[in-house]
Amino acid sequence: MGGCRAGRARSERRGEMTAPVSIEWEAAADLVVIGGGVAGLTAARTASLHGSRVLVLSKGGPTDTSTQYAQGGIAVVAPQEDSIESHVRDTVEAGAGLCEVQAVRSIVSGGQDAVAALTDLGAVFDLGRDGQISRTREGGHSTRRIIHAGGDATGAEVQRALNAAGLPVLFGAAACEVVTGPTGVRGVIAVSEQGFGVVHTPAVLLATGGLGQLYALSTNPSGATADGIALALWAGAAVADLEFVQFHPTVLYTPGGTGRRPLISEAVRGEGAVLVDSAGNSVTAGVHPRGDLAPRDVVSRAIAARMRELGTDHVYLDGRAIDGFAQRFPTITASCLAAGLDPRVDLIPVAPAAHYQCGGVVTDPHGRTGVPGLYAAGEVARTGLHGANRLASNSLLEGLVVGERVGAAVAERRDAPAEVTEIRTRTMPRVARAALQQVMTAHASVVRDRDGLDEATERLERAVLRSMSTRFTQSVRAATGDCAVLAPETLAAQRIADLEDGALTLTARVMLLAAAARTESRGCHTRSDHPDSDPALRHSIPIRLDSDGHPDVRPMAGAPEGPLLAVRLAADPDAPELSIAVP
DSSP states (O other): OTTEEOTTOOOTTOOOOBOSSOEEEEEEOSEEEEOOSHHHHHHHHHHHHTTOOEEEEESSOTTOSHHHHOOSOEEOOOSSSOOHHHHHHHHHHHTTTOOOHHHHHHHHHTHHHHHHHHHHTTOOOOBOTTSSBOEEOOTTOSSOOEEOSTTTOHHHHHHHHHHTTOOOEEETOEEEEEEEETTEEEEEEEEETTEEEEEEOSOEEEOOOOOGGGSSEESSOTTOSOHHHHHHHHTTOOEEOTTOEEEEEEEEOOTTOOEEOOBOOHHHHHTTOEEEOTTSOBSSTTTOTTGGGSOHHHHHHHHHHHHHHHTOSOEEEEOTTOTTHHHHOHHHHHHHHHTTOOTTTSOEEEEEEEEEESOEEEOOTTOBOSSTTEEEOGGGEEOSSSTTSOOTTHHHHHHHHHHHHHHHHGGGGTTSOOOOOBOOOOEEEOOOHHHHHHHHHHHSSSEEOHHHHHHHHHHHHHHHHTOEEESSOOOOBOTTSSBOOOOHHHHHHHHHHHHHHHHHHHHHHHHHHHHHHOOSOBTTBEETTBOSOOGGGOSOOOBEEOTTSOEESSOOTTOSHHHHHHHHHHHOTTSOOOOSOOO
């Protein structure tokens, strides 16, 4: 399994390890992939084809990924009446001035080859009456270029095809830390039912998905806890654009519902459904030329404004005029029926919910971060594709294209030293998840303002001072308060939950800092106290941790990520200006 060696045994080449935690298992690989969705498994497959030993760490099971729940499809340039430049224009328009145009063009250009590789794996896409791949249109797109599978189950088909590739995956395993040295990445500390383990590797790909669990309502699975953001920051990498969280305009609303909510795909509006309020009036009329197919940030704000105006907590989607609704959208139909609704005859109650993080770990279009050997791809990464607002269905495209590129790029690390010889104890502030979600939902949701951000920051920082712990929890107290011998799976689950809460806590602090620093409204970041865009802020704001582990908006002198971002933007004549000082 990717060079896995069970137990405490070490090869003769490896020295003794100094660690504050008992290491129960070890493994070695040329690439460790953290995350089992589209970006991670695509990279793992490509790296394997290039001769690399690969090990994938996945917290959950084979389908516990954001990819599994992606309904809309894959945005890929159509062979007729479309072009790469048209797709680039749509993406840049949605990105509200923060897309890196060269990165957009690079990733969009790789779409057709990436989809062909997926088809070669056995993925089956829906066909039209002419026998060709069927395409639909979604919000922000100027033409029908979205391919889909199973009607509204594209992500599930992509996940199925990649899972069938038979890649080495260690399920139920979470990464605690990416270990680095003078030459970059040296390994990963992980935890599973077998206890704490070490994987010696010169290359790590963060493909952990998003941060939806920061909020009480989300379309993301329970494992979307910002693990990759925290791992990258702890390893010394930079993140950017975390203030841009896309709230999907239309998730199925049920009174009192929390956690992951069923998504009502934009493709439903693409097929003719319209948004109306309780009086039957259009929600988006006069808001944007594309109406209900405007970019998601526009539609989410329009819904939020109408709900505030009427004092309600939802609006409606009317899809009753769509022929063959149940056949075109079987997953959505099943969700509605489970809630006692028939979309063929009933209005569908909908509301915005946290859906996608547009920013993330700063990388180039090949997934490289500023830390040698550390890569990021998929939702966790900030490649420059999405800017201030992701264009619908560009996420699976990005995961496929950049994942494949990372799989090829890791060959550059094969001769790098890869041995973990020391594990240090590191503190990890950790706030209770329910309390954190309440704060973030109340003050850092669709619409924000200074007072709310200040209150959220103050409440979070007070909680942080009371909640310091370590990432390597040896024992877990039972509900009685006494240390108990727990079943391995129970102990692993509690350790992973603690890590997740630590990652969410750090990411919330970073997001609040970024949202406070961006004193404007742009893309899917809306400040009611700064309703207009500010040309002086038409740039990304890199954030890293200072020497005390606190988020800092000023990249430190000599930090690799600052120059990485600055050089790329300076070299791109179509990119936004970077008007802050970056060393």
